[in-house]
Amino acid sequence: MAEQQRIDEATGTRTVGHEWDGIEELDTPMPRWWLWTFYLTIAWAAVYVVLYPAWPMVNSATRGVIGWSSRGQLEQELAADATRRAPVVNAIAASPIAELPARPELMQAAVQGGGAAFRVHCVQCHGSGGAGVQTLYPSLTDDDWLWGGDLDRIDYTITHGIRNPEHPATRTSLMPAFGRDAILDARQIADVVSHVRVISGQEKPSASSARGATLFEANCAVCHGANGEGGRQVGAPKLTDAIWLYGGDRASIAATVANPRNGVMPRWGERLDPVTIKMLAAYVYSLGGGERAPATVAAAQGQGADGQP
């Protein structure tokens, strides 16, 4: 190659000797300052290696003399963020949950924080938007509540869970297995189903539903109410509306009567702090089905027999 080097006439610069279809490359010298800049970057690299984690070792990298780590920085940033959020979190902790809606700035923060906690702890069953899973977990977005949909009751449900046998304060009730335990025979169950379908407006009254009405009064009304309006003290669903967790067709209702699910929810009071639960309640409340006037309702009904609000 070297023998092809020549001096370019126009610029007076030596070529490197490469030639591609008549195109040649000039060997323009680099400016001296560029060389110094390059040495400077090498020097900086040496400093960096000493200051920061750099050399990979068997178990971890060298730590660097200033002790910086990305994990440590993350911890710092999280701590700084916790400090930043502390005033709002403390205010939420200090105010009774029923009063949150009257303080929009707190309510908004609670809904945001609750949403974040919901996405960690609740979506596995209740779905990312709280819509639940048909035949498994109830929707939290509708206007129908098993155990009550005001802030206080949601908070209680989350704290104490549903049907936690070893926890006295838990929400609990037990629907008898009318079919499995042979309390009712198949025909009687079909009659009860007819009656339930009539009061929910899905069927016209028939002889079967008339028989079912009698059976309903004897077996079901104690929890579900004389007219099937449901009973929140025991988490008995309303049977006259359009919402059916386990399905509202004949076969589904019959299956539920014969072999009820008696769904379970963990008590989050032993895992999450009260502020997080308060924020979770606010989030669930905000999904569209939240019920108002908890104070007046509570005052009128008083505490439930088992001490549940």
Next chain:
Amino acid sequence: MASPEDLTGGPASLYEARKGVYPKKVDGRFRRFKWLVMAVTLAIYYVTPWLRWDRGAYAPDQAVLVDLAHRRFYMFQIEIWPHEFYYVAGLLIMAGIGLFLVTSAVGRAWCGYACPQTVWTDLFQHVDRLIDGDRNAQIRLANGPWTAEKIAKRGLKYAVYLAIAFWTGGAWILYFADAPTLTQDFWTGQAAPVAYGTVAALTATTFVLGGFMREQVCIYMCPWPRIQTAMMDEKSLLVTYKEWRGEPRGSVKKAQAHPGAFGDCIDCNQCVAVCPTGIDIREGPQIGCITCALCIDACDGVMAQVGRPRGLIDYCTLDDAATEKAGGAARPVRQTLLRPRTIVYFSIWCAIGAAMLFSLGQRTRLDLAVQHDRSPLYVQLSDGHIRNSYTLKLRNMETRPRRVEVAMTGLSDAKLWSEDGARENAGQRIQMTLPADSVTRARLFVAAPGAGPARQDFTLMAWGLDGDPRGDSETIQFDRPETGQ
């Protein structure tokens, strides 16, 4: 310049030390124009953040402000929101096409007059002349030993460099926050660390790039010279040494001794002495020439002294150079500037500008955006109705709070309420108060009878209730369960 003999010797140096450039003071029409451009550009840069502009109680009163923290850009009566960033994109496109226009017409005029590197280098070179004296004194000082005088002069000069650099870096941050407040905070140690960091970085770059790197930036670091070279054609104005008139070079005495044997160039080297990038224009057009035209001023002065016509070095197109070489007359400058290419560039430039002005005048300052909640798409209500949820964003881009109404059309039996309202007393419209200059986010609920098509379009509209009824609307979908499920 290397000669063929170099090849026979040892290898040429891989690195080239910077050759000192000590441009001589010069006066002339282009120098005066450069003074003017320098005064105007520096004044714009340093003064703009201090201009005030009254926008009322809800917006800052700084005329030009890039409010990164609040995502707003203020320029006199124009306020730009992040979603209107296309105006900035439009400005950048105009700047690009403006560069095409200027380059195709007058070559590297940007480099020669308006580029910050050129303006600040020019400023620093004036400082050199003020403290060290003119070219010869500067060379003498640079080559001389480190006497007390040299140390004092260097110390003073670098202090002035540093002061200018600091002022430059300091002015930059004032575009990003309220200038008087930030200045006070800066000097009392209250400003954000990023402010000190930015000032330090820009002080350092100004000090180094303006004080020491100078023409090295243009020759080695900057991509524009390469791009601009590609945008020029044979009809673009170039600073040209008219070698057909100047060569062969000879002093006035030689020319008198041998009339007719020599050209107009008296080889006085003044064009090289005044060049801020240290090149010899007589070697022809080259990447190091920023077309600042100071060599034209220098040569014109010399030509006047020796009684020869001006313009031995002059702005000239490649076409005209060929014509003049062949003995013809150059075309008038007006013809050079007004040709299809420049007219097309100028038309595009104007069209974009006019379109942006038009759309600025037409834009509404109340904006509505709706997003349908997807999880869940719909909710079965206990009375058999279906509820859909929406996230509503209302942008009030005016600097006053506004009362607006949001209404729905297209779902006659539906009810609309917000998270603050209740279904029981819901209708088809709600009213909201929007804080000044902000985005209001609200959750909307719409409930309609369960019987109906699985998908139904309806329209949400928002308009002002306070005099300006202009508003915005968006058509969105209401979903029900698929029938048959």
